[in-house]
Amino acid sequence: VIAQEEIIRIVSKMTSVFSLAPGGLGPALALDLVRSGEITKISREVIRPYYRAKVKRAVAQLQEEMAGMPFAIHKPEGALFLWLWFEGLPITTRELYERLKNRGVLVVSGHYFFPGLDESWRHKDECIRVTYAQDDEVVEKGLSIIADEVRKAYG
Structure with a gap:
């Protein structure tokens, strides 16, 4: 980031927080797959091969x-x-x-x-x-x- 030092410091803090806290969309989309066990099937039959x-x-x-x-x-x-x-x-x-x-x-x-x-x-x-x-x-x-x-x- 090329900016004033204060802006760089704020953007750095925001980036740190975003990197440490995963968004909720990915886990929400995967929740049903995990609960049903379908994620294991997908892993074995699609991803692994x-x-x-x-x-x-x-x-x-x-x-x-x-x-x-x-x-x-x-x-x-x-x-x-x-x-x-x-x-x-x-x-x-x-x-x-x-x-x-x-x-x-x-x-x-x-x-x-x-x-x-x-x-x-x-x-x-x-x-x-x-x-x-x-x-x-x-x-x-x-x-x-x-x-x-x-x-x-x-x-």
């Missing part, structure tokens, strides 16, 4: 595009993202993040998820977290760019 198919596509693409590179995928366990491990990556995943960001791809560097651990442990700088929840075309393009940048890093 949808994301299972998305993760399978992403994993297959990564395995194809990363073939021959020291690369592994940590076991996908139902979240909306994958953990990719590039063993012996010659650059840090922070640097990889910057390269990817310059090409329009956002990932999360693994080092954020290992606070307080031994700084010399390379694994924390060899992993990234990527989502597969976006449109298939966006995910496919992003994964191709990741593969390209990782290939360049290994040289």
Whole structure:
């Protein structure tokens, strides 16, 4: 927000309150689904198969595009993202993040998820977290760019 300091302070407080207090419309719409148990059926029959198919596509693409590179995928366990491990990556995943960001791809560097651990442990700088929840075309393009940048890093 670009404004006078007093306005910025007020908008910041409003944003904090709105972020902490969920609106009533979403929960109200879901209440009947929860009470009837229909939400469980929808989760099992619609949502789970949808994301299972998305993760399978992403994993297959990564395995194809990363073939021959020291690369592994940590076991996908139902979240909306994958953990990719590039063993012996010659650059840090922070640097990889910057390269990817310059090409329009956002990932999360693994080092954020290992606070307080031994700084010399390379694994924390060899992993990234990527989502597969976006449109298939966006995910496919992003994964191709990741593969390209990782290939360049290994040289």
